[in-house]
Amino acid sequence: MRKIFVRLDSNRTPRLAQLLQVGGRGGGVALKLYLALLWRCSSEPYQTSKPHRAWATLLGLEEPEGKGARRVAAALKTLEGLGLVSVRRVPAEPNVVQLLDESGDGSEYAPPSTEYARAPKGEVGDARRARNVYFKVPSKLWLEGHIQSLDAPGLAMLLILLAEQADIRPVWFSTDVFPQRYCISQKSRAAGTLRLVERNLLRVERQPLSEFPGQTSVFDRKRSRKLYNLAGAAAEGPAPEAAAETGPKPARQARPARLKTLRRPTRPPSG
Template identity: 30%
Template sequence: MEMDELRAIAEGELSRVAGKSQRTGNVPFPPDFVIAKEGQDRKASLARMVQGGRGGAVRLRLYLCITMMATSKPFNLRKPPTPRGWARMLALDPQSGDRRVQRNLKWLAQNDFIKLEPRWGGPAEITLLSPAGDGRAYVRPIEEPSTRGRYVGVPVEFWTNGWILELSTTAVALLLVLRDALGGRNAPEYIPTYKQRKYGLSSDTWTKAIKDLSGYGLLTVGRESQGSTYDYQRMRNTYLLDWDRLKERPQLLEGTAE
C-alpha cells in the first residue's frame, strides 16, 4: 500500500475517533509531561518517551492519541482499537505496524503512563495514568492543584488535520515544549538555556526540530542582541509559534526542502 493511501486512511481514522470522543478546542497536557520538576532526578516524560528512534515515534503518537480519546473519568478506552487498528490510525506499515504498536503499548504500561487490563475476546482495556509517569491516577490538568490549572493545550486539529502524522517525532516534541515555554505570547520570546535544559531535549533535537517546524510555517525564529550597547553583544534566538497554522492542512512552505 502506498504512503499516500496509508495517510488518507489514517486521517479518516483520526477524524472518526476525534468525532466519537466529541473533542473540541484544546486537548490539555500538564506541565509535568513536558518539563522536569524542580529536584527531579530524571528527564521529563516527553523527553523519555521520544528516546529510541522509531520506537519513540510510535509510543509518543500512541500516547497523544490515547489522551485525546480518553475524555472522561475513569479516563480509559474500554474497547480500544486493535493493534492493527492503531497501526492504520498512525499510518504504519501494515507488515510490521501491529507489532510496533504492541511493543510500544507495553513500553507505555511498563513505564507507568498507562495501565493495560486484559479483556476477553478483544484488545486490553487502556487506562490513562499520570503523565508524570509515576503510576498515580490521571487527573485533568485543569483540576491538578500542584499546577494551579495550568496546562499545555493542543488543538484537536493537530489530530484531525493530520499534523500528528506529518511532523517528525522531534518536531512534535519541540512543538509541545515551545507551547509550554512560550505560553500564549504573541511576540517573539527568548528561552533561557537553563530552562531549555529542563525539557530534556538535546541541542541536536532542538536544531532539527526548529528546521521542521519552521518549514511548515509553525515557527518563526528571530535574532536579538543580548546585553547593553556598552557590553559585548551576543545574539540569541527568539521564538514565535503560529498556533493557528494547525487549523490548516500541513504543507511545506515554498522553497523549503524536506
C-alpha cells in the same frame, strides 16, 4: 496535558525526554499514541479498548493491519513501562488501556483543569496547582496531519513550545538552562526546530541584545538571541505579546558612573 510531562519536576526526568531516548522510531510512535490517548480518552472512565489496527490507522502508520498494529503493541509496552498507562489484557478481545497521570508516577488520571480548580488555599493548594499546570494541544494539529507525520524531535519541540505558551507570545531559551530543564540534547532541539519551521508551524527571529540595556554604543559586543513563535495550526491563541523569558534573566549591569567635575576653590576676598 500537564506541563510536568515535558519539563523537569524535582529530580524526576520528564517522560517526554525518556520517550526520545527509546531506540529507533519506537519512541516517536509511543509519544504519538500517548497524545492520541489523551485526545480520545480525556473523559471518564479515561480508558479505551480500541484494537491496535484502529490506533495504527489514526497515527498514519504503514500496514495498520500488520506491521502498524505490531508497532502500536510495542508502543503500549513502552508507555506501560514508563507508568503512563496500564494495560489489562483480555483473551480474544482488544486490550483495555487505562490512561494514567502524565508524570509517570503511576497515579490515576484526572483532568488537570479540574484538579487545578479544586486545589485548596494555602501551601498545600499552591503545590497542587503547580503540579497541575497544563497546556492544550490544538486539535488542528491532528486534523491537518501534523502530529501523525512529525518525527520525535519535532513533536518534542512542539510540546515544549506549547507548554511555554509560544503560541500566544514569543519565547526564548537559555542555552545552558534548556538541557537542564527539559533533558533534551542540543541536537534534538535543533532538529525539532527545523522540522517545525519547514512545516510553517514555527517562526524563528533573532533579537539583538545590547550590553547596556537602553543604551547604544559602538563598543557593544554583537549579541543576539532567538525568539520562537508558533504559527499556523500550532497557534490558536491571541496575537503575540512581548517576548517571554524561559531562561534566567540577564544580570542588569550598572551604568558607568559619571565623573564629577572638580571645581576650583574660590579664593577668599583680599582684605
